[in-house]
Amino acid sequence: xxxxxxxxSVLAAIAVCxxxxxxxxNAAPDGGTPPGVATDWTSMMHGDGASTDSTxxxxxxxxxxxxxxxxxxxVCAAVFIGTDGYPVSLCTAYVAGSxxxxxxxxxxxxxxxxxxxxATLPLTxxxxxxxxxxxxxxxxxxxxxxxxxxxxxxxxxxxxxGWRLSVxxxxxxxxxxxxxxxxxxxxxxxxxxxxxxTHGVVGTVDAKGRVxxxxxxxxxxxxxxxxxxxxxxxxxxxxxxxEMRAGADGVPRTVWRRAYDRGDARRPGQLTWGxxxxxxxxxxxxxxxxxxxxxxKIPKLWVLDSDTGAPVCSLRAFSTSPQGTENxxxxxxxxxxxxxxxxxxxxxxxxxxxSRPASAPFxxxxxxxxxxxxxxxxxxxxxxxxxxxxxxxxxxDGLIHGLAYGPYRPGPQELGPVDYVGISFATGKRVVxxxxxxxxxxxxxxxxxxxxxxxxxxxxxxxxxxxxxx
Numbered sequence: 001x002x003x004x005x006x007x008x009s010v011l012a013a014i015a016v017c018x019x020x021x022x023x024x025x026n027a028a029p030d031g032g033t034p035p036g037v038a039t040d041w042t043s044m045m046h047g048d049g050a051s052t053d054s055t056x057x058x059x060x061x062x063x064x065x066x067x068x069x070x071x072x073x074x075v076c077a078a079v080f081i082g083t084d085g086y087p088v089s090l091c092t093a094y095v096a097g098s099x100x101x102x103x104x105x106x107x108x109x110x111x112x113x114x115x116x117x118x119a120t121l122p123l124t125x126x127x128x129x130x131x132x133x134x135x136x137x138x139x140x141x142x143x144x145x146x147x148x149x150x151x152x153x154x155x156x157x158x159x160x161x162g163w164r165l166s167v168x169x170x171x172x173x174x175x176x177x178x179x180x181x182x183x184x185x186x187x188x189x190x191x192x193x194x195x196x197x198t199h200g201v202v203g204t205v206d207a208k209g210r211v212x213x214x215x216x217x218x219x220x221x222x223x224x225x226x227x228x229x230x231x232x233x234x235x236x237x238x239x240x241x242x243e244m245r246a247g248a249d250g251v252p253r254t255v256w257r258r259a260y261d262r263g264d265a266r267r268p269g270q271l272t273w274g275x276x277x278x279x280x281x282x283x284x285x286x287x288x289x290x291x292x293x294x295x296x297k298i299p300k301l302w303v304l305d306s307d308t309g310a311p312v313c314s315l316r317a318f319s320t321s322p323q324g325t326e327n328x329x330x331x332x333x334x335x336x337x338x339x340x341x342x343x344x345x346x347x348x349x350x351x352x353x354x355s356r357p358a359s360a361p362f363x364x365x366x367x368x369x370x371x372x373x374x375x376x377x378x379x380x381x382x383x384x385x386x387x388x389x390x391x392x393x394x395x396x397d398g399l400i401h402g403l404a405y406g407p408y409r410p411g412p413q414e415l416g417p418v419d420y421v422g423i424s425f426a427t428g429k430r431v432v433x434x435x436x437x438x439x440x441x442x443x444x445x446x447x448x449x450x451x452x453x454x455x456x457x458x459x460x461x462x463x464x465x466x467x468x469x470x
Contacts, residue, residue: 032286034187034228038136042081045133045448047392049186049228050281052331058396058455063470064420064434067456068115072108076460078133079450082140085112086156087450087458089465090134090144093122107142107154107165110458115467119156121165124148133185133225141168143193145182149174151193151205171205176213186226186233192246194233196222202235202244202252212250216242223272223352224328227279229287229306238262238274241292241302243309256309261296265356267324269341270295272352276326276341281306283334283371291329291336293317299324301338303371315376318367320383322360326446330393330400332425334372335379337400339387340365344446362386363408366400368428380428384408385421388444389459392451398425401457403436403444418442420457420468436468437461 032050037043041055048054074093081087087110092103109119124147134144141153153169173182177197184196192204200220203213220237227234232255235242239262243255262274270276275292283289283303290306293299298321303312317323323340330337343362364386368379384407391402399422406416418439422432436442442461449459456469 032189032230034189036138036187036191038080038082038138038140042450042452043136044080044186045078045135045225046227046278046328049189050287050331051225051227051278051328052280052282052393053328053390054330054332054393054395055451056395057451057453059392059394059399059401059422059451060420060455060457060468060470061397061399061422062432064422064432064436064457064468065470066436066466067469068113068467069464070110070115070117071463072110072117072460072465074106074108075445075462076108076447076465078448079458079460079465080134080136080142081450081452081458082136084140085453086110086140087112087452088136088140088142088156089460090142091460105144105146107144109156109163109165110465115465119163119165121154121167123152133183135185135187137187139168143185143187145173145185145195147181149177151182151185151195171209171211173203173205173211176201176203176211183222184224184226184235186228188228188233188246189230190246192250194226194228194246194252196226196235198222200237204246204250204252206250210250212246212252214252221272221274221352223274224276224278227281227290229281232306234279234281234290234306236275236277236279236292238272241279241290241304241309243290243306258304258309260292260294260302261300263295263297266351266353267295267322267342268355268357268360269324269344269346269362270326270355271346271350276324278328280329280331280336282331282336289371291331293325293329293338295324298322301329301336301369301376303376313371313374313376315369315378318365319378319381320365323365327390330391332393332395335368335370335425337366337368337393337425339385339391341446344388346446361408361410362405364404366423366428368425382423382428385423385430387421388418388446390446390448391423392449392457393425394451399423399431400425401451402449403459403461405439415439418444418461436466437464
């Protein structure tokens with residue numbers, strides 16, 4: 001499987017965090033949206049602070065088609081939509097900046113009707129995920145860390161010559177980073193911005209720009225985002241899951257730590273040696289439990305008490321083996337949906353260390369697991385849905401939305417149709433399949449899409465930004 005011997009593989013390195021009756025369709029996000037973000041569901045990469053990857057907005061559905069598209073000149077790993085309706089994305093351009101550089105992070109703004117690029121702002125190159133994890137603040141500004149050792153608030157402004165992007169606020173955090181780079185970034189419920197680095201620095205920035213930080217144990221790295229609830233922040237390293245809170249001085253402190261089975265090596269279809277999941281808060285009060293999938297030989301889902309770290313229940317993540325995931329579990333009520341990425345081929349520059357085995361077929365699959373009376377119960381599991389983007393669960397229409405490949409077949413992979421799909425949360429059955437492109441030109445590369453108002457899915461591929469609607 002050598003999909004990423006194709007052009008643009010250098011850029012691709014950024015891609016890279018109940019019963020069968022559904023809960024009330026338009027309920028607010030389970031984990032809630034922190035203050036200081038633009039809007040519910042569309043301002044954060046994983047949908048809300050709890051990283052439920054869910055939304056109260058409906059998706060394209062059975063009438064789905066590509067309404068518009070553009071070629072932004074790079075790979076756009078995350079899309080946000082503010083209160084003004086304008087999509088803004090964190091992209092990595094093939095070539096950008098002055099002087100020109102390859103694989104440059106670029107904040108990119110799109111026309112909400114035509115999907116055309118209407119403004120760009122190249123940033124300083126930094127860590128792999130520094131241009132991926134971010135969010136929109138209450139002023140519709142993209143908050144992101146760049147390679148200069150700063151947290152930026154990038155605003156968009158209408159001028160007589162059209163739209164312009166500018167850095168409206170900059171907080172220098174270099175003395176807390178050294179040679180390290182930010183990989184995770186999120187706002188909390190107390191008005192602070194949390195950041196975490198590749199090699200374990202965890203810090204906060206308060207409303208006055210004061211920066212505080214601490215360092216996790218040496219050797220524990222991070223490759224995923226942060227999840228936030230009203231009373232804490234969940235951080236997952238390559239060795240353990242942490243619940244943390246910031247003291248009055250802003251310094252993050254560990255409430256509890258729970259090590260997990262990280263296996264003997266990175267697994268094919270994951271980016272690092274360890275769990276590939278961003279932690280997901282869900283359950284009682286919307287955040288009483290936190291879930292991850294470990295990296296054991298037979299990967300296991302763990303549901304823990306958010307306050308104490310005590311196990312609530314556990315179950316092998318998939319009934320078939322081998323499997324595993326690099327994606328954050330989707331959550332709704334007391335339910336989790338986990339897509340398998342085992343065997344998905346990421347570009348060499350995006351992964352950390354060799355995998356064991358060196359490669360595997362990407363057969364796909366997805367499972368729903370509910371917590372019932374203190375036990376993890378599998379509701380359904382599919383073995384054919386080869387999701388190629390980080391999917392989004394809609395509470396409004398009861399469907400899981402994303403882009404997928406066709407059925408697995410031996411030999412060279414992903415050289416055919418790329419489909420928009422809708423999968424029933426209640427049953428796991430595919431209810432919508434609509435072709436929207438062809439690989440390798442429209443390789444979805446596990447990029448994160450965003451469902452916006454009007455049933456529109458904004459989804460990037462390796463070459464295009466797609467506006468999919470009905």
